[in-house]
Amino acid sequence: MQKYSIFSLIKNAFSNHEKWDLAWKDPSPKKEYDVVIIGGGGHGLATAYYLAKEHQITNVAIIEKGWIGGGNIGRNTTIIRSNFMYDDNARFNEFGMNLWRNMSQELNFNVMFSPRGIINLAHSDAQMNAYARRGNSMRLNGIDAALLNRDEVKKILPMADFSDDVRYPIFGGLAQPSAGTARHDAVAWGYARQADSMGVDIIQNCEVTGFDVSAGKIMGLRTSRGDIKTKKIGLCVAGSTNILAEKLNMTLPIETHLLQACVSEPVKPVLEGVVTFGAGHFYISQSDKGEMVMGGDLDGYNSYSQKGNLPTIQHVLTGGVALFPFLSRLKMLRTWGGIMDMSMDGSPIIDKTHIDGLYLNCGWCYGGFKSVPSSGWTFAHTIAQDRVHELNEGFSLNRFSKGYLLDEKGLGTKTWIS
Amino acid sequence: MLNIKCPHCGDRSQKEFAYGGDGTVKRPELNKDVSDKDWDNFVYLRKSPRGKHIELWHHIAGCRQWFRVLRDTVTHEIYKTSKIDEDI
Numbered sequence: 001m002q003k004y005s006i007f008s009l010i011k012n013a014f015s016n017h018e019k020w021d022l023a024w025k026d027p028s029p030k031k032e033y034d035v036v037i038i039g040g041g042g043h044g045l046a047t048a049y050y051l052a053k054e055h056q057i058t059n060v061a062i063i064e065k066g067w068i069g070g071g072n073i074g075r076n077t078t079i080i081r082s083n084f085m086y087d088d089n090a091r092f093n094e095f096g097m098n099l100w101r102n103m104s105q106e107l108n109f110n111v112m113f114s115p116r117g118i119i120n121l122a123h124s125d126a127q128m129n130a131y132a133r134r135g136n137s138m139r140l141n142g143i144d145a146a147l148l149n150r151d152e153v154k155k156i157l158p159m160a161d162f163s164d165d166v167r168y169p170i171f172g173g174l175a176q177p178s179a180g181t182a183r184h185d186a187v188a189w190g191y192a193r194q195a196d197s198m199g200v201d202i203i204q205n206c207e208v209t210g211f212d213v214s215a216g217k218i219m220g221l222r223t224s225r226g227d228i229k230t231k232k233i234g235l236c237v238a239g240s241t242n243i244l245a246e247k248l249n250m251t252l253p254i255e256t257h258l259l260q261a262c263v264s265e266p267v268k269p270v271l272e273g274v275v276t277f278g279a280g281h282f283y284i285s286q287s288d289k290g291e292m293v294m295g296g297d298l299d300g301y302n303s304y305s306q307k308g309n310l311p312t313i314q315h316v317l318t319g320g321v322a323l324f325p326f327l328s329r330l331k332m333l334r335t336w337g338g339i340m341d342m343s344m345d346g347s348p349i350i351d352k353t354h355i356d357g358l359y360l361n362c363g364w365c366y367g368g369f370k371s372v373p374s375s376g377w378t379f380a381h382t383i384a385q386d387r388v389h390e391l392n393e394g395f396s397l398n399r400f401s402k403g404y405l406l407d408e409k410g411l412g413t414k415t416w417i418s
Numbered sequence: 419m420l421n422i423k424c425p426h427c428g429d430r431s432q433k434e435f436a437y438g439g440d441g442t443v444k445r446p447e448l449n450k451d452v453s454d455k456d457w458d459n460f461v462y463l464r465k466s467p468r469g470k471h472i473e474l475w476h477h478i479a480g481c482r483q484w485f486r487v488l489r490d491t492v493t494h495e496i497y498k499t500s501k502i503d504e505d506i
Contacts, residue, residue: 251464252464303491305493309419401458416437
């Protein structure tokens with residue numbers, strides 16, 4: 001594999017950048033693989049990379065219906081954080097934070113990880129108490145957390161509405177200074193390039209049409225580009241998990257919903273980190289190009305449409321303007337949508353299943369992007385060793401029937417309001 | 419924006435309604451032994467199909483009645499709505 005550096009950049013400048021190697025190949029599927037990963041998004045690509053790197057399993061195929069990075073890895077708002085209260089969520093995502101910090105070096109691909117911090121704003125005493133508790137829980141798990149009062153928030157966010165007659169005054173907030181953002185497409189491409197160089201076949205435009213299950217064991221799968229034999233399949237298709245689960249006669253604690261995001265026209269630097277509104281569902285950050293990147297509520301009913309409905313955008317931005325009045329004068333550049341696996345407790349599932357050789361990675365709700373490295377790492381371990389790692393044992397499939405929910409927000413099973 | 423036909427009030431904008439999820443889920447019968455599996459099915463497990471979906475909606479800013487809607491989860495086309503005690 002060609003190493004990316006200032007020297008290779010200069011060298012290729014002499015040939016007008018026309019002689020760069022392809023970042024990954026475009027192979028046809030072989031007859032048999034040791035492991036097949038379904039889904040060429042962030043989680044699938046990261047899983048294949050860690051299978052090759054950590055477990056030396058390189059006879060691996062990634063099967064992608066469209067093109068790699070075309071799903072939610074290319075549609076999210078790029079927020080990376082580990083500000084969770086429950087141990088299972090906190091440890092898992094803090095493990096991921098360490099992978100994020102070294103990702104550009106490890107992948108030899110600039111993912112532009114930028115730890116610019118996140119602030120969750122509080123608008124009542126009760127909310128301040130809840131954030132104090134969450135911050136303490138985070139610090140017990142070794143995650144940096146700082147409880148900010150109103151004046152401290154005002155220093156960081158002078159453009160927020162601090163006037164006296166505001167409906168939801170800012171009482172303070174909980175900050176995680178080590179949180180941040182990254183360039184989402186680069187994450188997919190970086191993992192893809194390294195996985196490919198270690199022998200993983202990235203097979204695009206290849207739809208899975210069925211599974212070959214015999215005596216409770218995975219024997220292979222059927223695709224639009226032929227049958228493939230394999231004993232292990234990893235499902236990384238958040239957003240389409242229910243479609244493939246139906247082909248396996250499985251019913252999962254997941255509903256599929258649509259989430260929208262939007263960006264404004266680019267403006268000069270105004271916002272350093274990520275900010276979330278505590279009295280409504282709205283979050284915002286400013287990209288390196290200067291666009292305000294914003295998101296919020298789900299559209300609110302089961303959807304596979306990958307494009308959103310305007311009332312939701314209007315509702316989300318009403319919250320945004322209440323928090324940052326200057327947003328009302330910005331032009332919207334574009335809006336888009338992606339389909340989410342909304343799990344019944346808001347936490348993901350990374351587990352084995354009742355079918356031997358079928359592994360499940362799904363239920364990422366809003367927060368799949370930040371978990372790409374930790375999910376790939378633990379899922380690769382789960383597939384390679386045929387047992388879950390201690391980092392993902394809390395994300396079990398049977399936690400619902402057993403009553404060990406990881407309901408971080410305490411919202412219950414109405415996935416469309418979470 | 420969805421345009422939903424409330425079986426009691428007629429066509430109204432989506433803004434008047436609240437969503438109520440999968441309309442085919444049935445609560446286990448009262449005063450009978452209910453297995454863990456039945457509870458699991460009722461509380462957590464959902465088919466969430468791609469295509470036609472029977473769901474509950476609540477005309478919360480209108481007549482406040484619950485009713486069923488047959489909607490396509492890809493195109494959002496609404497084929498039919500029915501009162502809660504009628505088959506859809």
